[in-house]
Amino acid sequence: MKPDLFEAPDYYNLDDLLSDEHKLVRDATRAWVKRDVSPIIEDYAQNAEFPKQIIGGLAEIGAFGPYIPETYGGAGLDQISYGLIMQEIERGDSGIRSTASVQSSLVMYPIWKYGNEAQRKKYLPKLASGEWIGCFGLTEPDHGSNPSGMTTNFKDMGDHYLLNGAKMWISNAPFAQIAIVWAKDETGRIHGLIVERGMEGFTTPETHNKWSLRASATGELIFDNVKIPKENLLPNKSGLGAPLGCLDSARYGIAWGAIGAAMDCYDTALRYSKERMQFGKPIGQFQLQQKKLAEMITEITKAQLLTWRLGVLKNENKATSAQISMAKRNNVDMAITIARNARQMLGGMGITGEYSIMRHAMNLESVITYEGTHDIHLLITGLDITGLNAFK
Numbered sequence: 001m002k003p004d005l006f007e008a009p010d011y012y013n014l015d016d017l018l019s020d021e022h023k024l025v026r027d028a029t030r031a032w033v034k035r036d037v038s039p040i041i042e043d044y045a046q047n048a049e050f051p052k053q054i055i056g057g058l059a060e061i062g063a064f065g066p067y068i069p070e071t072y073g074g075a076g077l078d079q080i081s082y083g084l085i086m087q088e089i090e091r092g093d094s095g096i097r098s099t100a101s102v103q104s105s106l107v108m109y110p111i112w113k114y115g116n117e118a119q120r121k122k123y124l125p126k127l128a129s130g131e132w133i134g135c136f137g138l139t140e141p142d143h144g145s146n147p148s149g150m151t152t153n154f155k156d157m158g159d160h161y162l163l164n165g166a167k168m169w170i171s172n173a174p175f176a177q178i179a180i181v182w183a184k185d186e187t188g189r190i191h192g193l194i195v196e197r198g199m200e201g202f203t204t205p206e207t208h209n210k211w212s213l214r215a216s217a218t219g220e221l222i223f224d225n226v227k228i229p230k231e232n233l234l235p236n237k238s239g240l241g242a243p244l245g246c247l248d249s250a251r252y253g254i255a256w257g258a259i260g261a262a263m264d265c266y267d268t269a270l271r272y273s274k275e276r277m278q279f280g281k282p283i284g285q286f287q288l289q290q291k292k293l294a295e296m297i298t299e300i301t302k303a304q305l306l307t308w309r310l311g312v313l314k315n316e317n318k319a320t321s322a323q324i325s326m327a328k329r330n331n332v333d334m335a336i337t338i339a340r341n342a343r344q345m346l347g348g349m350g351i352t353g354e355y356s357i358m359r360h361a362m363n364l365e366s367v368i369t370y371e372g373t374h375d376i377h378l379l380i381t382g383l384d385i386t387g388l389n390a391f392k
């Protein structure tokens, strides 16, 4: 792969809106990605392997629980810093950002928000340091966009719960030490359970042959009469709103992350357009290529402004789920369009692993599908503005 020469576009001087701490956090993450991710990521993606050696580095830059209080091992940062960390990691690779997102927003967040003090103390410091990696089991083979239909369930056996069912498409599953599993009790109410590797009847087979997020491990979670200690139930929130609350936080991170992937594609195409000569001129001198680049920087700038404003609202605890949906949907669509156009600008070279664009394009096919598909987020906006439910 070519050396990482990334220079971040900032067409509207967004840096002026960031605090010194935001810039420090962002620049540290950017430097880490250049040093520890860019040189190795192409090989790991080609080999469909997650680079486990970077887990310590992710913990060091604060990517595991950026906004979790320091008392529990988190970085204690605000939501804009969290977003900037996700942006920079996804600039390197969406699969690596997925691991950090899942750990922070789908595993640490529910333990912090819905767990009790004993659970926070037991799990959060180990997750923040990367000693343990977690995963989040909501999707099932027959229930993706409609998680309320889930069939995974647990029964109260007096001194423990008995868990049965299966989850599918679970990021980090093949090597995670713990899983936050969403399952129905005997009344049909959804609860979160902390399931630990090693519990009898719990297996995590890996999902192979993905063309997308190849540097992220994906798997199933199978529960065959798994005995769960009663203290592993998250006591402080139940119902579908509990997993959806986690998804709000993760989708917010994805909105930032997608900007990172788009920036990398744009920056690569811009540089290539000035170097690649055809018909005796750099291809960047042709109007058709300039149109692509001009539209890319316009869309990136709009997404940056949208997402920064969402970060301000999030810091003030005012961001709604529907606002987060809009940003996730807009930014991932923006990034995938930029990746496709940037790939074309590199001609044949665009399909090779010499450049990051094709990997971003393939990764974004998962990002546009997981944590609510493109269509589902549109329906969320539709419901929000009309008050009319078009889901069913």
Ligand SMILES: Cc1cc2nc3c(=O)[nH]c(=O)nc-3n(C[C@H](O)[C@H](O)[C@H](O)COP(=O)(O)OP(=O)(O)OC[C@H]3O[C@@H](n4cnc5c(N)ncnc54)[C@H](O)[C@@H]3O)c2cc1C
Pocket: 102, 135, 136, 137, 138, 139, 143, 144, 145, 146, 168, 169, 170, 171, 172, 212, 213, 218, 366, 369, 370, 371, 372, 373, 374, 375, 376, 379, 390, 391, 392
């Ligand atoms: C690489 C990867 C990693 C993932 N990681 C995780 C994870 O860590 N944890 C987890 O729980 N899940 C994870 N997922 C699952 C992901 O969230 C689901 O794939 C997603 O929610 C869509 O569900 P589905 O694949 O079952 O598609 P379906 O729900 O079957 O949807 C199929 C199509 O129908 C459309 N559709 C569905 N309902 C409607 C409707 N009412 N109106 C109009 N159109 C509709 C959808 O938009 C989509 O286009 C991951 C997925 C991938 C690909």
